[in-house]
Every structure is written in structure tokens, then in C-alpha cells.
Amino acid sequence: MPYLLILPGFVFYALFVLVPIVDTVRLSFLEWDGLSPQVFVGLDNYVQVLSDPNTWTSLRVSLVFVLFSCLLPVAAALLLVGVIARTKIRGLSFFRFVFFLPYTIALAVVAIAWRWLYAQDGSLNAIIRAVFGEEFVRPFLGDADLALPALGIVGLWATFGFVVVMLLSGTQHIQKELYEAARMDGAGPVREFFTVTLPGIRHELRVSLVMTLTLALRVFDLPLMATQGGPGYATTTPSLQMYRDVFINGQIGPGSAIAVLLTIVIFVGVALVNRLVRSE
Amino acid sequence: MVSRRSQTMSYVVLLLFAAFAIYPFISTTLVAFNAPDVAVSGLAIPREWSLDSFISAWNNPDAGIGRSLLNSILLSVSVVVVSVFFSILTGYAFGTMRFFGSKLLFPLFILGLIVPYEATVIPLYYQFRTLNLTDTYWSMILPCIGGSMAFGTFWMTSFFKSFPKELLEAARTDGSNRWHTLWRVIVPTAASPIFALATILFIWTWNNLLLAVVMITQPELRMVPAALNYFVGLQYGSNYQITCAAAIMVALPVMIIYYVLQRRYGADVLAGSLKG
Numbered sequence: 001m002p003y004l005l006i007l008p009g010f011v012f013y014a015l016f017v018l019v020p021i022v023d024t025v026r027l028s029f030l031e032w033d034g035l036s037p038q039v040f041v042g043l044d045n046y047v048q049v050l051s052d053p054n055t056w057t058s059l060r061v062s063l064v065f066v067l068f069s070c071l072l073p074v075a076a077a078l079l080l081v082g083v084i085a086r087t088k089i090r091g092l093s094f095f096r097f098v099f100f101l102p103y104t105i106a107l108a109v110v111a112i113a114w115r116w117l118y119a120q121d122g123s124l125n126a127i128i129r130a131v132f133g134e135e136f137v138r139p140f141l142g143d144a145d146l147a148l149p150a151l152g153i154v155g156l157w158a159t160f161g162f163v164v165v166m167l168l169s170g171t172q173h174i175q176k177e178l179y180e181a182a183r184m185d186g187a188g189p190v191r192e193f194f195t196v197t198l199p200g201i202r203h204e205l206r207v208s209l210v211m212t213l214t215l216a217l218r219v220f221d222l223p224l225m226a227t228q229g230g231p232g233y234a235t236t237t238p239s240l241q242m243y244r245d246v247f248i249n250g251q252i253g254p255g256s257a258i259a260v261l262l263t264i265v266i267f268v269g270v271a272l273v274n275r276l277v278r279s280e
Numbered sequence: 281m282v283s284r285r286s287q288t289m290s291y292v293v294l295l296l297f298a299a300f301a302i303y304p305f306i307s308t309t310l311v312a313f314n315a316p317d318v319a320v321s322g323l324a325i326p327r328e329w330s331l332d333s334f335i336s337a338w339n340n341p342d343a344g345i346g347r348s349l350l351n352s353i354l355l356s357v358s359v360v361v362v363s364v365f366f367s368i369l370t371g372y373a374f375g376t377m378r379f380f381g382s383k384l385l386f387p388l389f390i391l392g393l394i395v396p397y398e399a400t401v402i403p404l405y406y407q408f409r410t411l412n413l414t415d416t417y418w419s420m421i422l423p424c425i426g427g428s429m430a431f432g433t434f435w436m437t438s439f440f441k442s443f444p445k446e447l448l449e450a451a452r453t454d455g456s457n458r459w460h461t462l463w464r465v466i467v468p469t470a471a472s473p474i475f476a477l478a479t480i481l482f483i484w485t486w487n488n489l490l491l492a493v494v495m496i497t498q499p500e501l502r503m504v505p506a507a508l509n510y511f512v513g514l515q516y517g518s519n520y521q522i523t524c525a526a527a528i529m530v531a532l533p534v535m536i537i538y539y540v541l542q543r544r545y546g547a548d549v550l551a552g553s554l555k556g
Contacts (some may be wrong), residue, residue, distance in 0.1 A: 005370060021399050024402055099297065
């Protein structure tokens with residue numbers, strides 16, 4: 001009976017997730033253009049990919065995304081939760097709705113919304129023009145130095161609300177007496193946060209970190225639609241590089257090697273988070 | 281007692297973050313209500329409110345927004361229905377039964393939670409191409425069901441684990457077999473977690489761009505995010521009125537679904553469903 005129940009789900013999972021992963025590893029050892037016969041080339045693709053400076057650029061881009069779409073949103077959400085966990089808030093469900101809204105929107109849509117916000121004539125530059133003057137106006141996404149942090153802020157916007165809602169739902173399990181006890185001990189807001197709130201939401205914190213870290217390392221939609229990875233390679237992520245290699249340039253082997261390396265990086269990152277933030 | 285000052289502080293912080301979250305929605309909406317041929321700048325509050333940008337985005341024959349909405353609805357609904365059904369079955373097995381191999385199979389499913397589509401999309405594309413299935417709905421539906429199983433299994437298993445054991449026992453002594461127990465006793469009480477799962481899988485499937493640009497090249501079969509991507513690449517990709525109007529039409533269905541479901545089940549359930 002249990003095997004029968006698992007069977008349909010497992011068949012789909014095996015056919016469309018497990019087998020393809022193994023196949024990606026296999027492809028990463030081949031030279032193949034999608035048409036001619038496959039040639040085994042050992043580690044050549046990995047050597048090629050790892051000696052290509054663009055790979056390291058894309059890894060750096062990824063790490064900046066980790067900062068903006070994982071670490072910063074989690075830090076900001078912790079601050080927010082720390083401030084409001086101690087007080088009774090009216091209309092909290094309204095705020096939760098608003099915060100979570102960006103996460104429900106496709107990143108493709110998010111990219112379009114922010115392209116306009118960042119445009120030369122867009123509203124951000126209008127504010128800058130009014131406050132600092134014309135010489136500070138920038139075409140954010142077209143500027144080699146600013147494009148990456150600008151896109152990172154979009155990532156921050158897209159993931160922040162998700163982390164807040166996660167952490168807030170964690171605070172609801174914290175017993176209110178713990179706060180009272182801490183206050184009896186004369187704990188200030190900061191100590192209260194570290195002794196009551198933070199330990200209480202450890203599980204939610206870990207899940208938020210894992211989810212946003214995975215999202216940040218593999219981000220594809222945002223650079224593809226907002227900047228096409230440019231200017232130059234300034235916002236090209238490993239996912240975008242892999243997509244170009246395989247589906248635009250027919251370089252299946254190197255593209256697969258990038259996919260394998262990216263997956264390994266994600267696994268290592270998740271393992272690190274799990275080590276650093278233990279649930280129980 | 282918490283002082284009045286820290287209460288005010290909380291609201292100030294909340295409002296600041298809310299403004300940050302809502303601002304891009306406002307600026308996108310405002311610019312989209314300008315006619316396509318009007319020069320826009322700054323906040324772009326329309327001098328004359330016009331639906332022309334929506335109309336030209338909708339009517340553009342190359343982008344096919346209307347058609348892509350239909351495609352995406354078909355994709356997302358079928359993926360959600362099948363994945364939720366399969367997830368109830370796998371969750372029931374892992375959550376309520378002990379059997380040989382479960383200690384190995386369950387972690388195998390959980391592994392899928394962090395496997396990115398990037399790790400599977402290349403062989404998937406070439407397999408489907410060999411089977412002549414690229415440029416069909418199947419090339420999207422089947423991988424998306426497979427990709428939903430890890431999360432679905434994880435989510436339904438934790439629900440079944442928390443289901444009171446006594447009720448299961450009671451149903452068994454009543455002589456109802458396991459299949460009937462599942463559908464007559466358990467599932468009717470599980471509307472909330474099941475709907476939460478459905479919502480989140482819907483959002484993920486609807487928003488999947490990588491698979492959509494790889495598997496589908498025919499304009500009539502394009503999914504919504506791919507249609508938007510195509511739209512941005514067109515000659516008027518820099519016409520912000522039209523691209524923003526298109527983006528709004530595409531985002532609206534998901535926002536409505538999210539609004540309705542969170543009214544019913546609370547944003548919390550949705551967030552809870554994301555505990556990956």
C-alpha cells in the first residue's frame with residue numbers, strides 16, 4: 001500500500017528531476033553541440049569553465065546577489081520583527097499582505113516595473129534631480145558600476161516581504177510570558193531580542209535563509225529581463241551564462257559544467273546555513 | 281508595559297517598509313495609464329488617464345498576451361491539480377505509515393527542495409526534443425509536476441504527521457480501509473493546507489521563466505513570463521507605458537488569487553506553506 005501511494009509522485013520526480021540531474025553530470029563530461037555524436041572529453045569542460053574569467057565574474061555577481069537578496073533582507077526583517085514583536089500591532093494582517101505582495105509577482109514582471117523606476121526619466125532619477133541636481137542623475141541599469149547593486153536592490157525588494165512574513169509567523173509561537181519574564185529581569189529591547197525573539201524564530205530563520213540563498217544563487221529572470229546580463233558582464237549570473245552557453249551558443253558541455261558547479265555551490269551554501277543555524 | 285514611544289516606533293518602521301514594498305506597484309500603474317505616445321517622466325501621473333497602452337499591449341499580435349494568459353492558466357491549473365493529488369498520496373504514505381525504505385526515499389524527495397531547474401533543464405530539453413515534444417504543453421506540464429513533487433511531498437507529509445493519531449485509529453476500528461480514511465476522514469479537514477499548497481505551486485508554475493523560454497518557441501504556445509520577455513525585446517521594449525501595461529495584465533491574475541486566498545486562509549498559511 002505505501003509503495004502504491006508513493007509511486008505516481010515518485011515516477012514524476014524521478015523522471016523529471018533525479019534522472020535529469022544525473023544526465024546533466026554526464027553531459028558535463030562530453031563535447032556535444034546537440035546534433036553530432038557525443039565525444040567524451042573528461043574534465044575538459046570544467047577546466048575550460050574554471051579558467052574562463054567570465055565564470056568568476058558571474059560567481060562574484062552571485063555573491064553580490066546573496067548579499068542583497070538573502071543576507072540584507074534577512075537582516076532587515078530581523079530588525080523589523082525585533083521592533084514589532086514586543087508590541088501589539090493593529091492591522092498587522094494588512095502589513096503582512098502588503099509585504100508579501102512582491103513575492104507573488106513573477107520576477108519577469110518585477111524586472112519591468114523596476115526598469116521604469118530606474119529609467120533615466122523614471123521616478124528615482126526625478127527625486128535625485130530635485131534633491132541633488134542634474135549631475136547626479138544616472139541610468140542605473142546601464143551604468144557599469146551601479147547596475148549590479150541596483151539589480152540587487154530589486155532582489156531585496158522581491159524577497160524581503162517573504163522573509164518578514166516567515167519570521168512573523170515564527171514569533172507567534174513565542175509565549176508572551178517569556179517577554180514578561182525578560183522584562184522582570186530588566187532586559188532592554190536589545191537583550192530581549194537576543195534572549196527571547198531570536199531563539200524563538202530559529203527554525204523560520206533557517207528556512208528563510210535556505211530559500212532566499214537558493215533563489216539568490218540561481219537568479220535568472222531578473223538579469224535576463226532587466227539588463228540582459230549587462231552592461232558587459234556586470235550582471236551576468238551563472239544561470240544566465242549557462243542559458244547562453246547551451247541554448248544560444250550550442251555549448252552544451254561547458255553549460256552543463258556550469259549547471260553542475262552551480263548546484264554544488266547551492267548544496268554547500270545550504271549545508272553551511274544548516275550548520276550555522278540549528279533548529280533545535 | 282510597552283511604552284507609547286516604542287509603539288509609535290513600530291508603526292513608523294512598518295509604514296516605511298510598506299512604502300518600499302508598495303512604491304513600485306504605484307509607479308508601474310501610473311505610467312501604464314499614460315497613452316503610449318505621451319512623453320513620460322518622474323512619477324508620470326497621467327495628465328489624461330488613458331487605456332491606450334493596455335489596448336496596444338493586448339492587441340499586439342507578436343506578443344500575444346491574451347493567448348499567453350490562456351496558456352499559463354492551462355499550465356498552472358493542470359500542474360497544480362495533478363501535483364496536489366500526488367502530494368496528498370505521498371504525504372499520506374510518509375506521514376502515517378512506516379515501511380521499508382521510507383528512511384531513504386523521504387530524504388531523496390527533500391533533496392529536490394534545493395535542486396534548481398538549472399540542474400535539470402538541459403537534459404530535459406534534449407530528451408523532449410528527441411521525443412518531438414518541445415513546443416507542446418507537455419514539455420512544460422510534465423517537468424513542472426516533477427519539480428513540484430519535492431515541496432508537495434514535504435508539505436503534505438508534515439501535515440499528515442501533525443494529524444491526530446487517535447482519529448486515524450478510530451477510523452480503522454470503524455472498519456474503513458486506508459483509502460477511505462484518507463478521502464473521507466482526513467482530506468475534508470485539510471482544506472487549509474491543501475489550498476495553501478495549491479496557491480504556492482500555482483505561483484511557482486506561473487512564474488517559471490527558464491523552462492518557458494527553453495521549451496517553447498512557438499508564439500501561440502508561449503507562457504506569460506516568456507511573452508513578457510519577448511515583449512521587452514521588441515522594438516518598443518523601451519516604451520515604458522506599453523511594457524508596464526503588459527506587466528500589470530500579467531501580474532493581476534496571480535495577485536487576485538493571492539488576495540482571495542489570503543482573505544480566506546490568512547497570509548500566514550501561505551507563509552507557513554513555504555517552510556522549505
